[in-house]
Amino acid sequence: MKCIHLINAFMFSAASCLLSSTALADTKPDQAVERLGEVDFVVSCNPEAQQAFNRAMALFHSFWFDPAKSAFNTVLQLDPECGMAHWGLSIMSMGNPFAWATNPNASKAGAPDAELARKIGAASERERDYIAALGNLFENWETTEFRPRALAYEQAMEALANKYQEDVEAQILYALALNITAQPADKSFSNQYKAAAILEPLFERYPEHPGVAHYLIHTYDYAELVDKGLEAAQSYSHIAPDVPHALHMPSHIFTRLGMWQEVVDSNQASYQAAKNELKETTLGIGAYDALHAMDYMVYGHMQQGQDQAALRLVEEAAAIQQVNVENFVAAYAFAAMPARYASERGDWHQAAALTLKPSSLAWERFPQAESILVFTRALGAARTGDLATARRDLKQLEALQAKLAEANNSYWAGQSAFQINAVRAWIALGEQHTDEALQLMRAAADAEDASDKSPVTPGNVVPSRELLGEMLLSNGQATLALEEFERSLQRDPNRFRGLYGAARAAEASGDSSKARDYYRRLITMSAAHDSERAEITQARESLARL
Template sequence: MKIRLIAPFAIALATAAHAHDGHDHAASEAAGKVGAEYMVMEISAEEAAKAPFLRGLALLHNFEYDRAAEAFREAQAADPDFVMAYWGEAMTYNHPLWEQQDREKALEVLARLDGTREGRLAKTRTQREAMWLDAVETLYGKGTKEERDFLYLAKMRALLASDPADIDARAFTGLAILGTAHGGRQIPLYMEAAGLLEPGFMTHEMHPGILHYLIHSYDDPVHAPLGARMAERYALVAPDAGHAQHMVSHIFHALGDWEASERANTLADAVVDRQRAVAGRPPSDCGHYNEWLVYSKLQQGKDASDIISRCRLQAIAAIERGSDQKLGFSAASSYGNIALWNGVVTGNWPEELPITGDGFLLTRFDMATAKLLSNRSDIATASEALGEMRAIAEDIEAALAAEQPLNTYIMPWVTRQLSQGEAVVALASGDTSRGLSLLEAAGAAEANLPEVFGPPPMVMPSYEMLGLHLLEQGRANDAAEAFRKALELAPGRKISVDGLAKAYAAMN
């Protein structure tokens, strides 16, 4: 088969065109360009159900879950007994890489097809449909979430083995492998997924699922160069899927290519804002894509204060509306992230937010962290802030058990932030030796946690903070080593890059 190659600079040209040619992009959005033209799954359905199903399948691969569910329901309306349309909608409630699953909602979808597993199986029109249905029934069947993830993977391996040319079976099997890495990235599993997905890239180089899941497999600093091939293509495949536009920045971020990351997230935010406008909603300056956009701008030394200021207004509005969930992600939690990053880089720390009651725990933890870091030379205020952080951390742990029992990501990093806080207080008290020792231990502990994608969970990684203090002590060689360790974990961070340059200059 002839493989079409895309030049490395193609995505730069394409994204620039999208950024400056609103008419062309608006036309593509009207056509719903989300990668549906690359969907080749063989299905047995009424003709009117095929197009919405394939669009839903592409959106599912793009993690555009709400839009995918709508498309699958459209297919159900056109063909009420079309099993795969219910399979697809049920799949939108499983978010393996986000440690999220709504089993009850998924089972409600399957129950609309038929009230029993046997009745649903009887409606399948091909053996292939029966295998897909069996897999999703297993995903939401008996056992714990972790147990079901492994049982589902076994079903997907069997589905792929029965037809290795089925590109969607290959894509979803790769994703299922990634979904068994409970508790964070496990490199062997991620490389296993990459090994299974790579043959699909050779035969279907523009398939959104193959591209998406390979990017996830490779979005760490060591493997990111392998993901550059996918990043060249993915944004072109689905220009009207905000998540696809954002996903390529996972590779750019791991490579420390901040200009490309800024461009990708600008486009992702623009896609979402256009969709919000269609729905009669105002644009947003908070949210995941804006967070990565601000981070990439700060790493280039650019001013992100306009985005941060507008997000602050949206955060205050979210706080005034209140929240039933103590851990609910909102404009407030988004503002906490970007305001802290800005404070670390510029020294312009966030003002307090009008939070009352016991909600918005993550934002409150961020604000207490800002209080700690902005008062690193004031022992009384730093100690008070650390006490606040500890109290909020206890509430976060309790809320996780109640609201997000599957989440294994938040608490380890909250604990690491507390450990760094102990070092900050020790340094503020004048106990430099103990403070530096605590920072060294904190950095090592952070390095031993599973590799993360995206901005570091620590507002300022401990090795980076250690390097800054060592520079102040005149220990240039030790500072350079600390900055090198920081850059291994977070390539291209401006503070670490600048600090390393200062350490080298002092050594010479």
């Protein structure tokens, strides 16, 4: 059915006018039919531009940034007076919405097209309302911090969604705005519950819409909410199977649930799609998708004792000398992968020797990524008894935190704060100041629990509460250690080191039943291991003895 385009009035039924973005391949007859999901965003541009706009929005909703920008430019070629194309270009130029607050160039990149959208305008009041709402993100952007602008945008999108209650896209984009402005330390999850109340009914009505499934995954990407996100996670990759990010996103839920093979499988598919994209030299965004997927794969492999599979990915990343797009997600993956490989295996000597690669990357732009590696290196030095080196790395970590605080990057400054406490704790333990060490380590664990992980990562490189359990166990406090390992496993289920630590603590405290249970779970989870870790050997020996 051809959708009815209304210019001066807004009254359409999204159900009857749903336009599949797969049909939009008709505008590109030399290419195979695309599988991007189904999107219908009615605009007052000409019919050809309308089709191209729907395709651009399908790409938008799956965060396929460079292709989406190209698609919005195609809309302008088809209809130079389509103000909403500039609206789309403005958002896409800013990059990942969940990184806007930490990307100092986001507002600068998006502001010109937002202004062009305002100047060109649109024939319908509804579209003008979209353009006006977006304008809140750029109001005095050079002198005003991001969060108040983001909150103004969220409020404008709420008003728009209330005004046009039958506009599916308005509802979806308001839910996205709620997720963007959600505070990691808000454990009432007020924004997330509002977003879920919008998206869940839409998921029932429009099961092929890429944005609905995508944003539901983000909505539930929290330890306390994750169970609610499994259906969306299992659906999204089938909705838009040609999009690397859509293949990756389900693993945000899988990692929270400790579904490690699913993590590996989804990111293997995303990695391959991103590698295929890299064959097109104009699409630098493929580097971001590939590295992001590789970090998740390393994490998934390590939890299954698949050290060789993880090492191949770590070595592949280490061989990269230059990345097409230098962004935070790429920098984070470069820092996190070798840090994970060392710390997950408890190879603290290797951790203490970590260096930033590639050296050509502008690491000074990404202190929050650099801090991940410096933290792991400092922890490695402290745990191998090289306290002088640990103190030196601690000073560097403190300098990185100060830089983040100066830039008003409160989330990552907070993450660095509990990393600093953890390093101080292990230095104090090395100095035989046990009480101080445990106090600092507990403070780090509590601070980490009060926040949450960033969407950029499958999990913190070393969970603080797991470290607290290891410290207690090394100090002969097995019963208390078991409590901390179990608390850690509630937040990060099925972690290899968490299960192993809980098993050891249970055995040391005389709880044979729990020890057997945790050892069995460890062996089951690592059944497909490709390296004979000492922990697996000990688990077998302990089970034979208990």
